Amino acid sequence: MAPLNILYLFFYTSILLSILYLTRKQKINYKKIRAVSKTVIIVAVVIIIVAAGVGLYLYLTAPAPPPPPKIKETLIVGTTDSVQTTLDPAEAYDYFGVNMIQNIGTGLFEYEPGTAKLRNVLAKSYSITDGGKVWIINLVENAKFRDGSEFDANAMAFSLNRTIKLNQDPAFLIGDLIDKIEVTGKYQIKLTLKQPFGEEYTKALLSTWVAYAVNPKTSPMEVVKPPNTLDMIGPYYVSKWEIGQFIELTANPNWFGEKPKTQKIVIKFYKDADSLLSAVKAGELDLAFRTFSPAQVDAVMKEGKLQVVSGPGIAPIRYLVFNVNKEPFNNKLVRQAIAYTIDRERIVNTLFLGKLAQPLYSMVPIGFFGHIDAFKDRYGAKPDIEKAKQLLRQAGYSENNKLKFELWYTPVRYTPVEGDVAAILKEGIEATGLAEVTLKNAEWGTYRTLFKEEKISVWLLGWYPDFLDSDNYVRPFYHSGGNGWLHVNYKNSQIDQLIDEQVLKSGTERENLLKQIQQIAAEDAPIIPLWQEGQFAIAQPYVKGIVLDYSQIFRYWLIYAEVK
Amino acid sequence: MSLKSYIITRLLLTIPMVFILLSIVFVVLRVLPGDPVTMLEGKDIPEEVLQRRREELGLNKPIHEQYLSYLINIFQGNLGETALTKVPVTYFIIQRLPATVELAIMSMIFAVIIGIFLGSYGAYKFHRPLSYIVRIYGMIVYSIPVFFLGLLLIYILSISLGMFPTSLRLSPLLEIEYSTIKITNFILIDSIILNRYDILYDWLHHLFLPSLVLGIYLSGIFVRLTHAQVAETLFKDFVTAARARGITERRILYKYGLRNALIPIVTMMGLQFAALLSGAVLTETVFNWPGIGSLVYESILARDYNLVQGSIVIYAFLVALVSLIVDITYAYIDPRIRY
Numbered sequence: 001m002a003p004l005n006i007l008y009l010f011f012y013t014s015i016l017l018s019i020l021y022l023t024r025k026q027k028i029n030y031k032k033i034r035a036v037s038k039t040v041i042i043v044a045v046v047i048i049i050v051a052a053g054v055g056l057y058l059y060l061t062a063p064a065p066p067p068p069p070k071i072k073e074t075l076i077v078g079t080t081d082s083v084q085t086t087l088d089p090a091e092a093y094d095y096f097g098v099n100m101i102q103n104i105g106t107g108l109f110e111y112e113p114g115t116a117k118l119r120n121v122l123a124k125s126y127s128i129t130d131g132g133k134v135w136i137i138n139l140v141e142n143a144k145f146r147d148g149s150e151f152d153a154n155a156m157a158f159s160l161n162r163t164i165k166l167n168q169d170p171a172f173l174i175g176d177l178i179d180k181i182e183v184t185g186k187y188q189i190k191l192t193l194k195q196p197f198g199e200e201y202t203k204a205l206l207s208t209w210v211a212y213a214v215n216p217k218t219s220p221m222e223v224v225k226p227p228n229t230l231d232m233i234g235p236y237y238v239s240k241w242e243i244g245q246f247i248e249l250t251a252n253p254n255w256f257g258e259k260p261k262t263q264k265i266v267i268k269f270y271k272d273a274d275s276l277l278s279a280v281k282a283g284e285l286d287l288a289f290r291t292f293s294p295a296q297v298d299a300v301m302k303e304g305k306l307q308v309v310s311g312p313g314i315a316p317i318r319y320l321v322f323n324v325n326k327e328p329f330n331n332k333l334v335r336q337a338i339a340y341t342i343d344r345e346r347i348v349n350t351l352f353l354g355k356l357a358q359p360l361y362s363m364v365p366i367g368f369f370g371h372i373d374a375f376k377d378r379y380g381a382k383p384d385i386e387k388a389k390q391l392l393r394q395a396g397y398s399e400n401n402k403l404k405f406e407l408w409y410t411p412v413r414y415t416p417v418e419g420d421v422a423a424i425l426k427e428g429i430e431a432t433g434l435a436e437v438t439l440k441n442a443e444w445g446t447y448r449t450l451f452k453e454e455k456i457s458v459w460l461l462g463w464y465p466d467f468l469d470s471d472n473y474v475r476p477f478y479h480s481g482g483n484g485w486l487h488v489n490y491k492n493s494q495i496d497q498l499i500d501e502q503v504l505k506s507g508t509e510r511e512n513l514l515k516q517i518q519q520i521a522a523e524d525a526p527i528i529p530l531w532q533e534g535q536f537a538i539a540q541p542y543v544k545g546i547v548l549d550y551s552q553i554f555r556y557w558l559i560y561a562e563v564k
Numbered sequence: 565m566s567l568k569s570y571i572i573t574r575l576l577l578t579i580p581m582v583f584i585l586l587s588i589v590f591v592v593l594r595v596l597p598g599d600p601v602t603m604l605e606g607k608d609i610p611e612e613v614l615q616r617r618r619e620e621l622g623l624n625k626p627i628h629e630q631y632l633s634y635l636i637n638i639f640q641g642n643l644g645e646t647a648l649t650k651v652p653v654t655y656f657i658i659q660r661l662p663a664t665v666e667l668a669i670m671s672m673i674f675a676v677i678i679g680i681f682l683g684s685y686g687a688y689k690f691h692r693p694l695s696y697i698v699r700i701y702g703m704i705v706y707s708i709p710v711f712f713l714g715l716l717l718i719y720i721l722s723i724s725l726g727m728f729p730t731s732l733r734l735s736p737l738l739e740i741e742y743s744t745i746k747i748t749n750f751i752l753i754d755s756i757i758l759n760r761y762d763i764l765y766d767w768l769h770h771l772f773l774p775s776l777v778l779g780i781y782l783s784g785i786f787v788r789l790t791h792a793q794v795a796e797t798l799f800k801d802f803v804t805a806a807r808a809r810g811i812t813e814r815r816i817l818y819k820y821g822l823r824n825a826l827i828p829i830v831t832m833m834g835l836q837f838a839a840l841l842s843g844a845v846l847t848e849t850v851f852n853w854p855g856i857g858s859l860v861y862e863s864i865l866a867r868d869y870n871l872v873q874g875s876i877v878i879y880a881f882l883v884a885l886v887s888l889i890v891d892i893t894y895a896y897i898d899p900r901i902r903y
Contacts, residue, residue, distance in 0.1 A: 085648045085649055225649065227651075244854070245854055246736060445865065446597040
């Protein structure tokens with residue numbers, strides 16, 4: 001407490017005690033009261049004079065101006081995420097695990113902060129030959145692993161081979177890309193690709209965490225279990241990890257790149273967004289990232305005491321899936337009719353307050369290479385109930401023979417407003433007067449089983465990309481060889497061919513192919529894109545350096561807190 | 565039967581109890597849609613990788629084989645590993661159980677102090693306004709959802725007044741320090757052994773609010789029960805006789821009234837304590853308390869069979885132990901009870 005506050009407290013307490021003393025139970029002696037009142041007044045005046053004098057003295061002898069702000073040595077971060085499997089780059093496939101790896105490791109390429117551009121990191125330079133099938137990559141010569149071991153071509157080749165050979169969940173990202181890896185010099189590797197893939201596509205895959213360098217001296221040829229981690233090359237390393245409780249990152253003294261601004265980062269795991277938000281508000285955390293509801297973000301923005309940092313969202317994108325093998329959705333007219341009833345603006349304005357999400361008219365998100373608003377072009381930006389009615393009648397439905405189906409959603413996995421989204425969709429479809437929709441929901445495990453076993457016909461889902469390339473937003477959904485996991489059962493040989501072709505092209509040629517894919521997808525409508533959400537971090541006002549961009553990488557090494 | 569025989573018999577009976585419980589849990593978990601590998605299937609992971617995972621976890625074996633193999637492991641003391649992270653189940657139980665025990669003990673202390681004191685005094689002032697207030701208090705606190713009470717107290721005492729932390733068991737930096745020096749994972753014991761009173765203070769500071777919330781919530785039961793039992797006892801003839809002999813009112817209330825009413829209260833204490841040991845999921849979630857209740861909840865959602873089953877085994881033994889202690893306590897409260 002400041003000295004003046006203590007004096008005020010003392011002053012008011014004295015007054016209060018005096019009054020209490022005087023008003024204690026006794027016979028009232030008015031003469032004494034008048035005398036005592038005079039005494040009280042005199043005492044009060046003396047106290048005020050003394051307090052004022054002391055206050056003046058303290059003010060005049062105030063200490064020198066405070067020193068310039070310091071950077072906090074440790075930043076405390078909260079999140080509702082946690083590591084789902086391991087921090088082994090050959091196995092991790094959940095957002096948080098991957099994000100940790102992105103802070104403790106690096107690969108040949110990385111996304112420049114604030115952009116969707118790839119730049120060289122462990123790759124000093126590269127050349128592409130043989131029509132795009134062979135990549136000769138020259139590596140940097142000054143990188144070291146945390147234990148001081150030198151990074152060279154052998155280490156890079158080992159890392160890539162390890163991921164492919166262990167063949168865990170995300171291995172296909174480079175396993176389907178690379179045919180052969182050769183060491184052609186102390187700091188040079190040669191990659192022969194399975195096909196002459198396009199440059200940006202190949203770089204995007206090589207920039208994923210599965211292609212990060214790991215120390216060949218200490219990395220076993222098996223998945224490393226928690227709480228162990230591998231020795232990698234990155235701005236931080238995991239100094240402590242208590243599974244399910246916290247992770248502590250410490251700045252890597254052997255990191256050859258830009259040094260992290262904060263020496264230590266402690267990441268605490270919270271069970272739900274309410275307790276996370278309470279902790280930030282109470283000042284127990286410096287910052288919190290993932291996952292807040294739109295209402296929480298809005299409330300914090302309005303309160304104005306904490307800062308809300310936002311960034312473009314490409315994850316998750318949200319969409320509606322039809323199993324096109326099941327009635328009535330095996331009929332394209334029905335799917336198209338539903339597409340005409342979707343009111344994306346209403347979802348975004350009502351549930352995401354008009355600013356925390358954007359309507360999405362293609363499975364390729366806004367801002368991505370080749371994106372077009374395919375569904376807007378085909379079905380319009382706003383619902384067209386008349387058109388929907390027309391299509392439903394064509395499909396054989398009427399007021400006496402209504403289209404009836406169950407619309408499924410999962411209440412917890414994505415946002416807390418899933419039920420409301422489903423309700424808005426139901427309202428739109430039933431506005432035709434020719435449909436009856438029943439809303440159903442199930443927790444994720446059950447939900448996943450239901451659509452895997454094809455017991456449901458239409459359901460809401462979300463998608464987080466594996467790598468930042470438009471291919472990762474078309475192949476897993478529309479390619480008959482890639483969409484098996486979704487159980488959409490959509491097969492279109494034309495779209496398959498286009499998808500296979502676009503990864504081999506670059507520039508305008510590729511862009512045109514992607515446009516065609518999106519147009520066919522909108523016409524067939526096996527999946528209807530709905531919206532894409534923004535990213536939000538909530539932090540104390542003194543926290544700086546938070547960058548939220550298309551890469552979805554939360555870069556702890558840029559963040560710092562200035563304290564006086 | 566002597567007390568010794570009674571204890572041995574009770575402990576032996578725990579084994580079939582655990583066996584039956586495990587069997588029920590085993591069947592229920594496998595009836596639920598989905599399995600641990602299902603949790604990964606939101607991504608486009610190749611099918612052969614998912615199948616391999618299922619094989620590694622033994623999920624593609626016939627149910628009876630999975631059941632037998634699990635029972636054999638349990639009887640060999642092997643609780644297995646978690647499905648996705650492959651970490652031994654015992655790691656999580658050792659990590660989380662002490663936090664649950666701490667919360668349970670502290671909550672019970674609050675519940676008993678508030679509940680028994682208010683209930684006894686309310687019974688003593690039977691037909692007076694205080695008695696009615698106490699009974700209404702009991703109804704109200706037991707009706708309030710515990711998570712609502714928790715959020716309310718967090719808002720008032722933590723966020724607005726800044727008197728207590730909003731959540732967690734220790735401040736993050738102290739938690740990291742503690743993780744490197746801990747011995748038993750019971751903070752009270754470790755901080756005394758290690759002379760780390762800063763950790764002890766921080767822990768008490770964090771423990772106060774969640775245990776107060778649970779304590780208030782449970783005091784509703786104890787208030788009502790104590791009130792009814794003590795009121796009934798105070799109207800008995802031996803109490804009137806005690807008054808006639810000039811025994812003080814305080815002695816009448818506590819030695820004659822409360823002590824004779826303690827048997828059902830102690831039974832309830834045992835039941836509630838056992839329930840707390842299974843983890844107060846809502847309170848643990850609201851206060852981010854790293855206890856076993858939330859662990860079981862998370863592992864059910866993740867369909868992590870080994871983690872759920874392992875937690876149930878431990879819980880079953882703890883419940884058996886608590887109910888045994890309660891039974892033994894009866895003999896000390898009421899000398900008429902003998903084994």
